[in-house]
Amino acid sequence: xxxxxIKREKQTISAMMAIYCRDHHRTDKALCETCDQxxxxxxxxxxxxxxxEKKPACNHCTVHCYSKDMRLRVQDVMRYAGPKMLFRHPILxxxxxxDKTREVPExxxxxx
Ligand code: SF4
Ligand SMILES: [Zn+2]
Numbered sequence: 001x002x003x004x005x006i007k008r009e010k011q012t013i014s015a016m017m018a019i020y021c022r023d024h025h026r027t028d029k030a031l032c033e034t035c036d037q038x039x040x041x042x043x044x045x046x047x048x049x050x051x052x053e054k055k056p057a058c059n060h061c062t063v064h065c066y067s068k069d070m071r072l073r074v075q076d077v078m079r080y081a082g083p084k085m086l087f088r089h090p091i092l093x094x095x096x097x098x099d100k101t102r103e104v105p106e107x108x109x110x111x112x
Contacts, residue, residue, distance in 0.1 A: 015088070020076075
């Protein structure tokens with residue numbers, strides 16, 4: 001359950017991290033060590049996200065499973081790579097935009 005959605009989100013964040021790292025850190029590896037750690041962290045959050053197939057956009061989520069520091073870092077990556085995704089990964093990009101219109105599921109409400 002929830003495999004497609006989470007798999008796609010993993011692809012999206014991987015593609016964004018690649019764009020961001022290439023332009024900011026210029027290593028000869030796919031990702032520098034710092035970005036690799038951030039990506040790993042983001043993937044683990046997706047694996048344990050309580051919403052899975054119904055996952056809203058993280059910035060609309062009321063659970064906020066990211067640590068503050070990691071959240072800021074990921075936001076930075078998205079702000080930079082988001083617009084560039086449109087040309088390089090139009091399909092993933094389209095889904096990503098659609099995801100932002102999703103409602104936050106019931107699960108998050110008792111926490112308010
Ligand atoms: S912030 Fe919310 S939607 Fe994003 S991974 Fe964490 S629990 Fe899931
Ligand atoms: Zn990097």
